[in-house]
Amino acid sequence: MHAHDPLWVKIFLAIHISAGAMAFLLAPVALATAKGGKQHKRWGKVYLWSMGVVAATALPMAFFFPVRFLALVAVFSFYFAFSGYRVLRLKELARGGNAEPVDWIAGVVTFCSSALLAWLSWFRPASIEVLPLVGVVFGFIGMQGAVGQMWSFVQKPKEKMFWWYTHLGNMIGSYIAAWSAFSVVTLTRVIGNHWYVWLWPTMVGVPAISLTTAYYRRKFAPRQKAAV
Numbered sequence: 001m002h003a004h005d006p007l008w009v010k011i012f013l014a015i016h017i018s019a020g021a022m023a024f025l026l027a028p029v030a031l032a033t034a035k036g037g038k039q040h041k042r043w044g045k046v047y048l049w050s051m052g053v054v055a056a057t058a059l060p061m062a063f064f065f066p067v068r069f070l071a072l073v074a075v076f077s078f079y080f081a082f083s084g085y086r087v088l089r090l091k092e093l094a095r096g097g098n099a100e101p102v103d104w105i106a107g108v109v110t111f112c113s114s115a116l117l118a119w120l121s122w123f124r125p126a127s128i129e130v131l132p133l134v135g136v137v138f139g140f141i142g143m144q145g146a147v148g149q150m151w152s153f154v155q156k157p158k159e160k161m162f163w164w165y166t167h168l169g170n171m172i173g174s175y176i177a178a179w180s181a182f183s184v185v186t187l188t189r190v191i192g193n194h195w196y197v198w199l200w201p202t203m204v205g206v207p208a209i210s211l212t213t214a215y216y217r218r219k220f221a222p223r224q225k226a227a228v
Contacts, residue, residue, distance in 0.1 A: 009064055019053035020178065026050065027175045032207040045169070049130045051081040051174055058181075069130040070181055072117040077177030079110040083149050084170030086210035087163045094160055099153035107150040114142025138180070141202070145173065161220045168216065169209045174227070176205035 030043040055078035062071030086103055094098070118129040122134020128135060149170075152162070158164075179201035187197045196203075 006064075009061060012061050016054060016057035016061065018070045019050045019057070020182070023047055023050040023054060023175075023178060024182070025047050027171075027178075030171075047171075048081050048085050051178065054078070054178070066129075068120070068128045069117070069135060070184070071129075072113050072142075073138060073177060073181055076111040076138075076145065076161050077104055077174050077181065079142070080145060080174035080177060082106055084147070084167045084174065087149075087166040087170070091163045093152060094157045094162055096156060097197070099150075102155065104150065107153075111143050111146035111150075114139045114146065116141065121153045131193070131195055131198065134195055137199065137202070138177075141173075145170070161216075164216060164220070165213050169213060172205060172209050172212070176201045 026043050026047045030040055030047055032044065033040040055074040058074035059071050062068055062074070073190065083103070083106065087108075088120060090097065090099060090103070116139075117128070118136045118139025121130050121132050121139060125132045149166075152166075157163075183197055183201060187192075191197065
């Protein structure tokens with residue numbers, strides 16, 4: 001930010017930083033509290049809307065500066081949080097229920113913006129200020145997340161606890177995306193524009209999601225009765 005930047009940019013940046021700091025602090029709080037409890041729900045909602053404010057303020061600022069990569073990342077980082085929250089209201093999918101229009105709209109918008117991110121990163125990297133490989137990786141992550149979510153609306157989940165795994169994975173996924181954006185904005189100024197500065201949160205976070213999901217799958221697996 002510079003002294004001659006418009007007032008609206010300074011205001012948006014202050015809101016963006018405040019909401020981002022709140023999201024970074026509250027995600028671990030929500031994860032640490034008892035799942036399904038009052039505190040978990042409260043802080044989870046605050047985290048969700050903090051991410052919404054981060055995305056809403058990032059979009060106009062990204063086109064002003066411009067940093068189009070962060071604008072497109074903001075879309076799917078919020079989508080992961082949004083879909084992680086929405087799946088709690090879609091538990092009936094496993095029993096033949098249906099998604100609502102807002103779920104489809106969010107998925108389509110995220111898929112399109114993520115596809116645009118991947119395409120621009122590979123064919124027009126200078127226009128989006130990103131390393132080509134990094135942008136493609138993020139684009140495919142966003143597309144995969146959106147397609148996976150929408151596929152569950154059509155091909156209904158068989159597992160009763162599908163919503164738990166989706167909620168956990170998507171919420172952590174949104175946190176990974178937030179860390180990625182933070183890393184790009186801050187660490188590149190210190191250690192340079194290297195691919196690992198962009199991708200280290202993904203390399204740490206994806207295995208964490210896999211391990212945590214595997215833990216809960218074992219926990220929720222039907223217990224076999226001991227032979228008499």
